[in-house]
């Protein structure tokens with residue numbers, strides 16, 4: 169790497185700090201940028217800055233958004249009686265792609281994991297309870313993953329919502345144990361949503 173000029177070494181170093189990118193891949197990416205037309209390089213650097221400047225959490229569902237409300241929360245045709253609880257924004261994207269859900273979402277920002285020091289305070293459970301207590305939601309669909317942590321998070325939330333007048337259901341059928349929602353095919357996810365059961 170030291171045989172390259174300082175500008176290229178700098179770019180290789182920056183790429184190699186990205187997750188999953190080793191030094192060899194970083195070198196390949198840097199050389200690709202070097203060869204690419206100026207416009208493409210500008211578009212890449214601009215899109216990185218745009219994410220930093222614009223992307224934030226939606227004030228309603230806590231998914232990613234470029235404005236105060238994300239596209240899903242701004243959609244007035246959706247069913248406000250249905251609320252789907254997911255771990256991460258990527259899970260919401262997977263369910264949206266499956267087309268099996270027409271309600272709104274609540275993104276927890278993770279799942280309970282005592283081993284990693286993640287308790288109920290660290291994820292957005294109280295925000296969820298407040299939302300349900302407001303009264304518009306009739307059914308909460310718990311779509312956390314089927315890992316041990318995902319299951320115990322769903323069980324915890326179900327118990328936390330027990331005293332509230334809301335139906336609590338859990339996606340299950342077709343979702344493999346230990347499965348991460350973002351790796352599940354859309355048809356499976358759609359069926360899992362359709363065959364959810366009351367907890």
Ligand SMILES: [Zn+2]
Nearest residue numbers: 226229238241
């Ligand atoms: Zn939203």
